[in-house]
Amino acid sequence: MRNVPALIFFMAVGLLAVSVPLVAHHGNAAFDPASVTVTGTVTEFTWGNPHCFVRFDVKDKDGGIVHWVAETSNPSDMIDRGWTKNSLKPGYEATITMQVVKSGKPIGRVQKIVLADGKVLSTTLPPAPKTN
C-alpha cells in the first residue's frame, strides 16, 4: 500500500530537448532553468494577461497534497500554440513539465502538459522559417 502513492506520484528532473523559454514580461530571474515533471489534477485554469496560469494538486511522497501553480504565456501566444481557454478544466489529470522558482516552492512556468488522453499542450512554438 505504501507503494500506491509512488505509482500515482511521479517526479522527475531533466532537460526538455526542444524547449525554448518563453519571453515572460517579468523575465527569467526567478526560475531554475532545470525542468521538473509532476503528475496531478487540475483545479483551476485562468486565461488572462499578462499570463495564463494553472493550479493543480499533486500528491507528495507521504500522501499529502501539494497545491501547485504554474504560468504559461499570454492568451495570444497560447492561441498560436493551439491552446484555448478551455484547454484545461478542473478534474483533468495532467503530467506537467515546468521550470520551478529557485526556492523550490510549488510555483512554476509550464513547458509542456500531457493530458490523460495523451493530448500534448506545449508552450513552445516551432521556429518560423526565416525570411530572405
Place this chain on the structure above:
Amino acid sequence: MLKHFMASTIAVVAVLMVPSPGRAQTAQPVPAPRHDISGIWTPADGPGAGIGGTGSKNMPEDGKPEHQLPYTPLGLETLAKHKPGNGARMVHPSEINDPEVISCEPQGLPRENLYELRTTQILQTPLSVVILYEFDKIWRVIWADGRELEKEHPEPRWFGYSVGKWEDDYTFVVQTNGTDERTWLDKAGRPHSEDLLMTERFHRVSQDRLEWTVIIDDPKMYTKTWVALDKFPMKLLPPTTDVREMMCSNEEFRAYHAAMEFLDPDAKDAK
C-alpha cells in the same frame, strides 16, 4: 488537317512543360503600390520576432560591447534607476520597477514599436496614417497632410505627436516628439527624455513586405543617434484577418500576481 492540329497541340504542350528562363518557376513578388503602406502586417519571422524582451531588437541589452549604447552621464544615471526583468541587467521579479510590467502603465512610444510588436493594422486616409497595434490595443495617428512637426506641445503624450511624409513612392518617413518621459524606451530599461525625436521609416519593399526602421535621437540621454529597429520585416496578412485583443486588465493582473506570489521573493537569493 487533324494531323496538323495534333502536331500543333503537342508542340504547345511540350513548350509549356519545358522550364524556361523566361518563365518564372516561383512566384515573383508583386511590386509595391505607390504611396501605400496600408494593410494588416505581422512580423515576417514569426509571431515572437517582435517581442524584444531584452530591449531594442537591433541593440539588445545582452552585454555585448557592440550593443552598448552611447549614453550621456544623465543617460547612464537614469538607466541605473531602471530595474528590468529581462536582459543583462535583469533583476528578480520582486525588484522590477518597469511601470508597464508592475502596474499596466502605457508603454508609449518608442517602446510600442520595440516591445511586443505583433500583428499591426495600418490604415490610410487622405490626411493621415493610423496605426492599430495588437498589444494593449493601441492606436496612433500620424498626420500626413503636409504639416510640419511642432517643436513645442501643450502637454507630453504617452504616444507623442507624429507627422509623416513620403520620401519616395514606397518610403513613408515619420517623426515623433512630445513623448512622455515616464516611459522606458524599451523593455531593457533604456531611458528617453522629453527631448526624444524618433524617426520611423516604413519602406514597402513589395506588395506583401514592409520594413520598419526606428531611429533614436535624444541628446539628453545619448551622445549620438542610434538605430533601435533596423528594417524589421513585416509580412502582409489577408485583409479579412481578425487581429487579436491583447490588453492589460488590472483585475487579471492582480489575480496573476497573487497566484504566482509574485514569483516568490524568497527565491531571490536562492541558488
